[in-house]
Amino acid sequence: MSSNQAAYQTFSAQKQQAAAAFLERGRPAAFFRAYCEAAETLLRALWQPLFDGSGLSLLATGGFGRGELYPHSDLDLAIVAPSEISDGLQEKISAFVQTLWDMKLQPSVKSGSIAELCDSAAQDITGDTAFLEARFLCGNPEAAAKLLGDTAAQRDVAGFTEAKLLEMHQRHHKSQGSGAVLEPNIKSCPGGLRDIHTMLWLAKAQGLDTAPSALIAQGILTRSEAVMLIRSYKQLAALRIHLHLCAARAEDRLIFDLQGQVAESTGIGDDSLRRKSEKLMRVFYRTVKTVTRLNGILLPMLQGRIYSPLQHARFPIDDDYVQINNQIAVFDTEIFRRNPRHIFKIIQHLQARNDITALEPQTLRAWWAAARHIDSGFYAHEDNRRRFVGFFRNGQGLTHVLRFLNLYGILGSYLPAWEKIVGLLQHDLFHVYPVDDHILTVVHNMRRLALDSHSHELPFASALMQGFPQQSVLYLAAFFHDIAKGRGGDHAIEGIADARQFAADHFLSPEEADLLAWLVEDHLLMSAVAQKEDIQDPDVLRAFCARVKTYERLVALYLLTIADIRGTNPKLWNTWRASLLESLFHAAARYLSGSGNNARAVFSLRQQEAAELLTRTGAPEKQQKKLWQALGSAYFARHQTREVLWHTANLVHDFETPLVRSRILPESDTFQVMIFMPNGPRLFARLCRIFSRHGFDILAARAFITEHNYILDTFIVQIPAQHAPDDYPNIQSALEAELNSFIHGHTVLDQQSYGYRLSRRSRYLAIAPSVTITQEEDYPGWYTVDVIAVNRAYLLADLAEVFFAHDVSLRYAKIATLDERVEDSFIVYGPSLENPKHQQALKQALSEQLVV
Template identity: 40%
Template sequence: MSVPAVAPPCADSLKASYKTAKAALLERFQSATNVDGLMHALARATDDALKGAWETCEMPASAALIAVGGYGRGELAPYSDVDILVLLPDHETPDHTASLTARIERLIGMAWDLGLEIGSSVRSVSQCIDEASNDITIQTSLLEARRIVGNEKLFDTFEGRYQQTLDPRAFFQAKVLEMRQRHAKYQDTPYSLEPNIKESPGGLRDLQLILWISRAAGFGSSWRELDSRGLITEREASELRRNEGFLKTLRARLHVIAKRRQDILVFDLQTALAESLGYKATSSKRASEQLMRRYYWAAKAVTQLATILIQNVEAQLFPSTSGITRVLNERFVEKQGMLEIASDDVFEREPNAILEAFLLYEQTRGIKGLSARTLRAIYNARDLMGRDWRGDSENRRLFMAILQQPEGITHALRLMNQTSVLGRYLLNFRRIVGQMQHDLYHVYTVDQHILMVLRNLRRFAMAEHAHEYPFCSQLMGNFERPWVLYIAALFHDIAKGRGGDHSVLGMADARRFCRDHNVGADDSDLVVWLVEQHLTMSQVAQKQDTSDLEVIKQFASMVKTERRLTALYLLTVADIRGTSPKVWNAWKGKLLEDLYRATRAVLGGAELHAHSELKSRQEDALALLRLETVPENAEKALWDKLDVGYFLRHDAADIAWQTRVLYKHVESENPIVRARPSPIGAALQVLVYVQDRPDLFAGICAYFDKNGLSVLDARVTTTRHGYALDNFLVAHPDHDGHYRDIANLVEQQLSTLLTAEGILPEPSKGRVSRLVRTFPITPRVDLRPDERGQYYILSVSANDRQGLLYSIARVLAQHRIGVHAARINTLGERVEDVFLLDGKTLSDNRTQIQVETELLRAIAA
């Protein structure tokens, strides 16, 4: 007697079963803490529902239903998307049969009816492989593919082909680029007041990324496996599991409370979430504040450990670039751009070396961060950073030196905060790490806001950012001992959360710091005054009638000196900009600038300090022009078209030479090219002035490449009326140093080239030096928007070779990305180039990743 076939379940019974199962799981989760158990159980319940739908729709035996993405891992948050793939044989696609198309449509429709947030795709095996090779997002989602139901052999075929085409190195580079882009979207900080648990730096996505790249490389797909392979220590694995569990729990409970997919810790849900986890409000702390502080410390730990892990994975994937690059001193070496301790016990033997590490990080060109070994040693040395360490005179000297370096201050202090060194050196700073500000004005925690203010002050002092706030850059260029402002920035909000007026309480901290660190009396008074008055100028500008002369006089009598006024203005602009990207606007800027100018007039100060660098360069240039019998005021035609950054990037001699050449041709329709032997060395200086266009920079670089001229320096300026004013320093490796005889030839050829339009040639593959072949470095590309989002800043680090600059410029030109400014920096056999790029094309995320990928390929030696 034949056994009757079991009828497939009907849609209504499937829906009821799934709804009941999910409700029971969520009810149990309300009183339980096992988030992994919940997420795995939800995935199993979803599997059962989809299997039933597959049977009900009578899907063909040749096909398979595949879970991808997070669902492929066997994990589902309560209201996560359910990403599925209907996998078909190569010879069988929906286009071939209407019956198959109807079944697939019915399956997806039934999945939606079940209450699943479906994300679906239908592909053959070959289509999967092709799509994965062209899209890193698809490649990542397929990495964790898992068969739910259907043809097992077909799935095995897919897995085999996928693994064959997976390139672990390319996957690693693409995911790291993607991570940087994602971090930039969240201002490179986990400390937003409403962070995204999944996507923000230090969130779940960072943990998933580590496991993805480890799995792709065959190093393991769990923390235990990474521990056993030696990529992390047992303690680090435990920390990762603990923080991952906490973040997963937050996300799951947030979903349950919101009754929908909700990954952002919005203010509205923070209190309910905190209370669901057992936090209770106290007289001084809200329940939400306690929860968020715990979140920030978890995100901070994830950020630190992720940095260590990514470096360790990179070292194994690229072993040829993992050796020592150079010895810095007895305590530190450089390994491929990372600062590494010479021995594991260096901090135990010499605790002063902890701060020395951050000073070297600032001082050593080419150092991009601390190595995994150094980060581990700092973490293990935290017990050494006590009262005696803080009071040590050498440590105080080192800390002041960190604040007084010409560059790298912001990065160093951020790194000190990430590694908890800053909070252990400044104990009151530790109290505000992760402290929220419930004023809907600041979008960062107190510690991150302070570091943002410091960053803004530093940007005023950097020529490549002069286009953002030219007046502030002009004032900062004339300000003596700018490190005084950096100390004021560190302390202006350090007393928040203690009760009382944080400005008054912060004064005491600032005064004590200045006394302990031997800051001069005048500078100490200025720092303390700035901390006390850091809100005053903003309040006067925005809340008082500054057209009333008495208001200006009263403000001037409080300020007393132009140095105080300038310091307060710069700190105020930096402070407002450091609250939120949305708070600053042009109107606030005008109010503050008008108040500054009016107050300075009352004080009777000069517009610029007599010995300012900026004014000095202009006056020296004018003196040189008079010697050349250039008519008086003739320079204005050109200078009025140039921003502050131009004058900061060129010395007086270059400004005079370029002005003499161009003052009669400011509106020229024809290219102006002039060349001369460089006054600073054996090289040719080439000036190009022409109406700007996207491929201009690449075209000029192509000419130099074709003629064997290496670009030693490039200073690119775009005038206010759309002209490119570019200055190049070029040299030929086989030239005898006498460049005067080729200057006229370069002028003629380059002028002709700029007049004609042509296709950019393929870049030449110049030979790399023996030193480069022996000590190769990993090429690095960093592309991110500037403060205003108008431009993008591209940083490139690579081995130097002939044609490298043109290779970069050609990629940019092919995507019609204009170069607004450039700084070429050659450090022996290595280049560290920075470009300011037009940002319209780069606003598209896919295009940005494509450009970064092509640049990496172009700069590889």
């Protein structure tokens, strides 16, 4: 065995011992120390035979330089020469680096003369940062010392600081989006390890000792801040070590595949309320919030030590506060401790002034230190409660205020119910934000509806919001609608008590309190009815309006529903879902006004409007009557006016020949498709299979059988996201061509579902499927079948095949596709389901299709 092989075997054994000790004791510092020592011993053993007496120096840089080497991180090194490196030495360097690669150490090596490396550092902020925390390993110590001295001397501290802050902001911006929230990068996400490194880099660049005790002595950190920083660093570092060990590779993202493994590795298990992956992510989100809080204080302070911006404006606000540029400061930082009412008073000033955007760093530090002691006594003080509810009554800057209070933990201290949802993530395949962030996004969406500058986004909803007299109640409803999540019961019911207690304590009128409590209780009502039920059914509309009762509550619920859906997952809000809600709103508004609560009149009106249109287009009255007879009276009960007009205009002259029509819905990525053809076996399933084969998501489907036994099926399908609007006409033509071939018997489709691939999220965080079969009251043989499952290609077609196999006629399908989750509702006719065995067999067969 060669000396290199022996050295590597020793290194591997030491690395394994370090990993085993970490898994047993969970101490990241001990792991780093042991692993770095093993790596250094190996490097010296490899270095000496090649470079002894060469004048070269080997430095550890980057993470290795600061002694933070993760199991599968790059090995950051610099090889330094006093002068230009000769060809012979260059060959040895190449051999040295190749040996490291052969040992799978992932070396990242910079080499060159002192002058060359200094020039490289001057041109590259990343390289300069690497040398900032470099340390000598072996070789020529004088060359190493000169390089580090020269790079420090040439470093423009102000320029370095601004570059690192810009780099951080760019990194944060790149980390936005739901994917980053669901699968965050421990190293680079906002509040992650890189943010801690940035704080320490800025301090080190200023010549400060970055040991926590030294930072306390130098006034950079308070003792409590140092404790929080150390704890947060340990938590994130431990998670990253566990992640590398579980993945067996350099993986810094908490991806779905690994969240459960990492949770288990850290000792977190499932319980009756939460998955272990959800519990792990909650720990992570709370930790990065703490780092972000510290960043908000320390980075401006470190930046301010280098230079002070010109104070263009400094003037008193009152006896306690002064404005300095765009920041608010106190004359005496002890004011928050002496008089805690100022904890909310300064936020009141922040909200009221457009020209103030932040708290001055020392003021923020004093404010946060005092705010961490908020207790029931603080809540009991009337001034504090009036100021808190005043944030909602004012409305201006509300989102900024609430996010600021949440970031620094004040919402959780003031309202214990809020503390329970901070960092709480739901792995249900459609929520993508922790509950507290989701709620604040919903408040943000509601606030945008109130601003005229955003009216172009949703003009109708904005007009309703801007005319609503109790906007503060809508903000509070957005704030409280999910506050009871994670307690194990129905969060809508559990939240009523929280909302009513808040209303009583914060001086809401009885009318405001009633509206708030009702909105919290029924905040899911409109979404559920619009997406899961047939709003053309008079019984459905009547039941909905019985819950809503008044037009004012209808408006409030409509606005809250829009804000909620848009704040749940960016993929959920689309023009089709918007049109469903708006259709339900208008139908309910007519009903509540008394003009739409006569079902017969509504159906008659639809037929009358269709007849008027057909007459204007020259269709003979005799032909119209034949069409009405063929469609049957139930047709007008099951279709909206706009569908009736579209169908009948296409069918009036010939309702015996198969027909396909489609249209692109305005300003959307959806097609509406009608298929008219003689009835036959498995038609609905086979049509669904065609749509799935083209990559369409079926958002809604209505299966209707005419009096002369033709199907008139109507689908709303969403175009795959990769296509641009310019592609839509070609996609439409291709789809119509295949459907035309099918209705004329030229396309043969088997029952095979073809291949489909579930996302990693669906595979590793799959929800429990559910099938519920409910008999329709007063309608023998009719049933509602509700399905909740992971979304996949061909799912609707496969479910339709099951209905056919069990002699159940599918008459209506209400499809709700919520990102990677489906909540579908079917109205079926099947007299055989009165037999419990037949009903159980259908349920079992449907359930088998839902297993992923």
